[in-house]
Amino acid sequence: MNRTARIQAFFDPETWTVSYVLSDPATGNAAVIDPVLGYDFKSGRTHTRAADQVLAHLVAAGLKVQWILETHAHADHLSAARYLQQAVGGKIAIGENIRQVQAVFKKLFNLERTFLPDGSQFDHLFKDGERFWIGQLEVTALLVPGHTPADMAYAVEDLVFVGDTLFMPDVGTARADFPGGDAHQLFRSIRRLLELPRETTMFVCHDYPPQARAPAWETTVGEQREKNIHVHDGVTEDAFVRMRTARDATLEMPTLILPSLQVNVRAGQLPPPDDNGVSYLRIPLNALPTAKP
Numbered sequence: 001m002n003r004t005a006r007i008q009a010f011f012d013p014e015t016w017t018v019s020y021v022l023s024d025p026a027t028g029n030a031a032v033i034d035p036v037l038g039y040d041f042k043s044g045r046t047h048t049r050a051a052d053q054v055l056a057h058l059v060a061a062g063l064k065v066q067w068i069l070e071t072h073a074h075a076d077h078l079s080a081a082r083y084l085q086q087a088v089g090g091k092i093a094i095g096e097n098i099r100q101v102q103a104v105f106k107k108l109f110n111l112e113r114t115f116l117p118d119g120s121q122f123d124h125l126f127k128d129g130e131r132f133w134i135g136q137l138e139v140t141a142l143l144v145p146g147h148t149p150a151d152m153a154y155a156v157e158d159l160v161f162v163g164d165t166l167f168m169p170d171v172g173t174a175r176a177d178f179p180g181g182d183a184h185q186l187f188r189s190i191r192r193l194l195e196l197p198r199e200t201t202m203f204v205c206h207d208y209p210p211q212a213r214a215p216a217w218e219t220t221v222g223e224q225r226e227k228n229i230h231v232h233d234g235v236t237e238d239a240f241v242r243m244r245t246a247r248d249a250t251l252e253m254p255t256l257i258l259p260s261l262q263v264n265v266r267a268g269q270l271p272p273p274d275d276n277g278v279s280y281l282r283i284p285l286n287a288l289p290t291a292k293p
Contacts, residue, residue: 003157005137007203008057011215012036012050015077015256016206018217019054020161022154023063024135030058031067031134032090033154033161034205037080037268039259044281046270051080055087065090066134070122071163071205072151073101073264075178075257081268091123092267095143097150098125102265104179109262109282112272121267126152144193146186147174153193160196163205165189168216169223171208172230177248177289183241190231198222253288 008021015036023030035054038047058065065088068081072094081092102117119125126132128143134156142153144165154161164174165186173190176183193202200221207215225233231240254260259281262271270279 003159005157005159007159008061009203009217010050010053010057011207011217012038012077013215014038014050016208016215017050017074017077018203018205018207018215019050020203021054021057021061021063022134022137022156022159022161023061024137027135028062028064029066029135029137030061030063031069031139032058032065032081032084033069034071034074034163035068035080035084035268037078037083037263039078039256041255041259046078048080048083051083054080054084058088064088067132068092069152069154069161070094070264070267071153071161072148073098073105073261074164074205075260076206076254077256078260078263079268082266083268085268093124093126094119094122094267095141095150095152096125096127097143097145097148098122098265100149100180105261105265108179108284108287110284111262111282114272115266117265121265121269123267142192144189146176146182146184146189148178149180151189155196155200158197158199159201159203160193161203161205162193166193166202166224166228166231167204168207168209168219169227169232170210170213170229172228173244175248175251176244177251183244183248184237186244187231187237187240194221194225194231194233196221198225252290257288258283 020033036050126141139156
């Protein structure tokens with residue numbers, strides 16, 4: 001295939017997140033995928049340094065944003081979707097199963113009554129297999145649940161943006177122990193992605209590299225099938241589920257899971273301010289599990 005899509009990656013070293021600008025050079029239209037809003041845990045302050053790098057690129061390249069795409073409601077960084085939308089427009093979109101995620105976390109955080117777990121905080125909810133356009137680029141939204149019920153991948157030409165479902169081959173795969181996660185589903189979602197042509201380029205959303213290499217975010221279906229330490233060809237579903245379940249039981253919760261989810265289920269909007277004009281995040285005590293020693 002003669003690739004026409006252009007991709008610019010932005011790595012955020014604070015959260016190990018990779019955001020992308022996917023653009024159509026024929027029309028100048030673009031999508032931003034998984035943008036990051038910075039958050040200082042100690043001070044409770046947000047910042048836009050990572051998102052401003054994306055904005056600078058959009059302006060310099062003269063791109064018009066049609067979409068701001070979330071692969072899922074992230075637990076390891078806050079979304080800058082709303083900040084970017086206010087600056088450059090575009091529809092904020094995510095998979096339709098975000099409703100399930102919202103329902104779980106509305107209960108966990110005891111969110112305000114006016115917060116409805118119906119996906120209305122987003123401009124568009126994708127169905128599995130739905131096709132949409134970025135300029136002249138046709139994109140397919142693929143449901144890949146398992147890490148969370150709402151995970152989506154976005155495939156265009158010979159590229160696919162896989163979110164947290166897969167990491168680089170030497171890092172493996174996403175965890176499946178968050179509320180609504182399921183290791184069996186995760187395996188089947190991964191195999192769906194690995195059925196794409198071997199030359200398909202995969203872009204991951206995070207990298208947690210071993211000390212021997214620098215951060216990376218671009219691989220191929222063929223490399224994943226041959227080298228992924230958790231799910232290379234020959235690994236059965238039962239073996240994967242045993243590995244994933246045992247490994248997940250040893251993992252701590254992500255540092256930013258509590259602030260992130262309260263913002264990300266709102267499409268990047270901060271919680272509504274109290275009567276003093278200040279927004280607050282809630283910390284549910286003794287509600288999430290801890291890793292086994």
